[in-house]
Every structure is written in structure tokens, then in C-alpha cells.
Amino acid sequence: MLKHLKTLTTALAIGAALSTSAFAADPIVIKFSHVVANDTPKGQGALMFQKLVDERLAGKVKVEVYPNSSLYGDGKEMEALLLNNVQMLAPSFAKFDKYTPKIQLFDLPFLFDDINAVERFEKSESGKSLLKSMEDKGITGLGYWNNDLKQLSANKELLEPKDARGLKFRVQASEVLDAQFKALKAVPRKMAFGEMYQALQTGTVNGAENPYSNIYSQKVHEVQKFITESNHGLLSYMVITNTKFWNSLPEDVRTELSKILDEVSVVVNKHSHELNLADKQKIIASGSSKVLTLTPEQREKWREAMRPVWKQFEGQIGVDLIKAAEASNKQ
Numbered sequence: 014m015l016k017h018l019k020t021l022t023t024a025l026a027i028g029a030a031l032s033t034s035a036f037a038a039d040p041i042v043i044k045f046s047h048v049v050a051n052d053t054p055k056g057q058g059a060l061m062f063q064k065l066v067d068e069r070l071a072g073k074v075k076v077e078v079y080p081n082s083s084l085y086g087d088g089k090e091m092e093a094l095l096l097n098n099v100q101m102l103a104p105s106f107a108k109f110d111k112y113t114p115k116i117q118l119f120d121l122p123f124l125f126d127d128i129n130a131v132e133r134f135e136k137s138e139s140g141k142s143l144l145k146s147m148e149d150k151g152i153t154g155l156g157y158w159n160n161d162l163k164q165l166s167a168n169k170e171l172l173e174p175k176d177a178r179g180l181k182f183r184v185q186a187s188e189v190l191d192a193q194f195k196a197l198k199a200v201p202r203k204m205a206f207g208e209m210y211q212a213l214q215t216g217t218v219n220g221a222e223n224p225y226s227n228i229y230s231q232k233v234h235e236v237q238k239f240i241t242e243s244n245h246g247l248l249s250y251m252v253i254t255n256t257k258f259w260n261s262l263p264e265d266v267r268t269e270l271s272k273i274l275d276e277v278s279v280v281v282n283k284h285s286h287e288l289n290l291a292d293k294q295k296i297i298a299s300g301s302s303k304v305l306t307l308t309p310e311q312r313e314k315w316r317e318a319m320r321p322v323w324k325q326f327e328g329q330i331g332v333d334l335i336k337a338a339e340a341s342n343k344q
């Protein structure tokens with residue numbers, strides 16, 4: 014009797030296990046990889062996206078966030094997305110050179126007066142059309158997350174363009190940014206984000222350009238004596254996914270994910286400038302780096318020195334697109 018009962022219990026247990034695996038589908042996993050710290054606009058956005066998906070699509074979708082280049086560095090993340098090894102990224106605009114020349118627009122020096130102008134452009138028809146500009150390459154843009162304008166840093170005071178002459182600057186892998194430093198007669202060195210701190214520490218490069226949130230979270234201020242508040246260019250992101258993966262999702266799931274992402278984008282873009290200002294204060298309070306402010310005349314000199322880069326790239330980017338972006342400053 015006992016033996017029969019045991020057999021029956023085992024049979025029931027196997028049956029239960031089989032029916033669970035037969036009916037409860039595994040959740041869809043979205044790997045979201047990025048290169049910055051959690052405590053930055055992009056890091057916070059990725060975590061908020063994960064949390065909201067957890068709350069609203071529990072059991073259906075699971076988001077795994079990999080910050081700080083822990084899964085892929087910026088040299089490899091696009092390739093990983095195209096191979097569907099990760100499903101979401103938020104690379105800075107500079108990382109899209111190879112996929113569409115138009116996105117180089119965002120890296121033109123002195124294009125946007127402030128982060129509000131950037132947001133206005135992103136919401137315009139021209140801005141929205143760029144989200145779809147890489148679908149033939151298998152990349153779908155889902156939204157924009159802003160970080161902030163960039164500041165120059167070095168171990169000497171950079172007050173005028175001539176101060177940068179001959180210095181080696183870490184740049185993202187972007188032709189526009191390469192040209193920008195060449196226009197200053199400086200020496201650009203393309204390098205992954207994850208390698209920047211060490212390169213500055215060891216003197217492989219002498220300077221860099223970053224928004225305050227990346228300066229603070231990467232401890233750049235600990236290895237650079239001066240930060241020039243130049244606000245000379247933009248560092249922001251396009252949140253992207255693998256087009257095939259995205260289109261293969263059940264429609265209700267895709268719609269909910271889009272809704273969540275739109276909500277997250279509003280929050281990220283509302284707070285990114287504040288977060289950068291708070292990090293600027295932390296840098297000043299640390300006393301390890303001096304923040305230099307430019308006079309309007311000094312800033313104008315940087316603009317004049319970098320501006321020829323526009324002409325160099327206007328053929329690839331398109332004059333109309335540049336005009337549309339410039340128009341967002343005047344509203």
C-alpha cells in the first residue's frame with residue numbers, strides 16, 4: 014500500500030512539473046547593457062525601465078541591466094545588439110557613425126544652446142525621424158535620453174583654444190569629435206569609455222570632454238586638475254533595440270514596453286540636467302579639481318575655432334537637418 018502511495022505521489026509530482034513547464038512560458042528576457050555608472054541619467058533610466066517592466070509585465074518580460082561595461086564595452090555593444098546577444102542599449106550619438114551619418118548632427122560643436130533646445134529638437138518631426146533612420150540596418154530607435162552638455166578637462170587651465178594645442182584628448186569613436194579636436198590643433202585619441210580613467214591617470218591622454226555626471230561617476234576630477242565649463246557639445250543617447258527582436262514581440266507586450274519607455278524618457282530628461290548640476294557641486298566640494306568659467310569672449314573663441322567642423326560634415330548630415338536643429342535654439 015505504502016509502495017503504491019509513493020508511486021502515485023511521484024507520478025503526480027512529475028505530472029505537475031510537466032504541466033508547469035508545458036503551460037507557463039518563460040518570460041522574454043531583455044538584456045540592457047550600458048557603459049556608465051548606475052548613478053547617472055542613463056544608469057537611472059535603465060533601472061527605472063527594469064522596475065516598471067517588473068511591475069507591469071511580471072512573468073512576461075524580465076529586464077536584466079548590465080551597467081559599467083560589465084557585459085559589453087562601447088566597442089562591442091552595437092555588434093552584440095545586432096547579433097541579438099543584448100536586446101537594448103542606449104549608446105551616445107557618437108557611437109552611430111557607422112550606421113547613419115545623419116546622427117553625427119548631435120556631435121557638431123556649439124549646435125545646441127542648452128539641454129532644453131536638445132529636447133525640443135528630439136521631439137520635432139526631424140528628431141523623431143532619426144529614430145527610424147537605421148531600421149534597414151536592424152536597429153530601431155525607441156526614444157531619446159539626455160545626459161547634458163560636455164565640459165573640457167585637463168591638467169592645465171583651458172581658457173582659450175590655444176591652450177589645448179598639442180594636448181592629447183580622449184574622444185569617443187566619432188569622426189566629428191576627431192575633427193573637433195584637430196580644429197584646435199590638439200591630438201584626438203579614440204578610446205572606449207571604460208579605458209578613459211586609466212588613460213588620464215597614466216598620461217596616455219592629457220584631457221577629455223564629458224558631462225559632469227560622467228566626470229563625477231568615473232572620478233575624472235581626481236585625475237584632472239581643471240574642468241572648463243565650456244558646454245561646447247552634447248552627450249546624449251538614443252535608446253535602441255534590435256529591430257527583428259522588437260517586431261517579434263507579442264503586440265500587447267510591445268505596446269506596453271513602448272509606453273513604459275516613454276514614461277521613463279520623460280523622467281530621465283526632466284532630471285538629467287539637475288543630476289549633472291548636483292555632480293558639479295560634488296566635484297567642487299571634493300576640492301580635487303577646479304571648475305573654470307569662461308567669459309563670453311573666451312567662449313566665443315572656442316566656438317570660432319570649432320565651428321569649421323560643421324562645413325566638413327554638412328554634406329553627410331544634410332544642411333536641412335542642421336538648420337532644423339539650430340531652429341530649436343530660438344523657441
Ligand code: LMR
Pocket residue numbers: 048049055087104105160185205206227248
Ligand atoms: C562616452 O564614451 O564618453 C560616452 O558615450 C559614455 C556614455 O555612454 O555616457
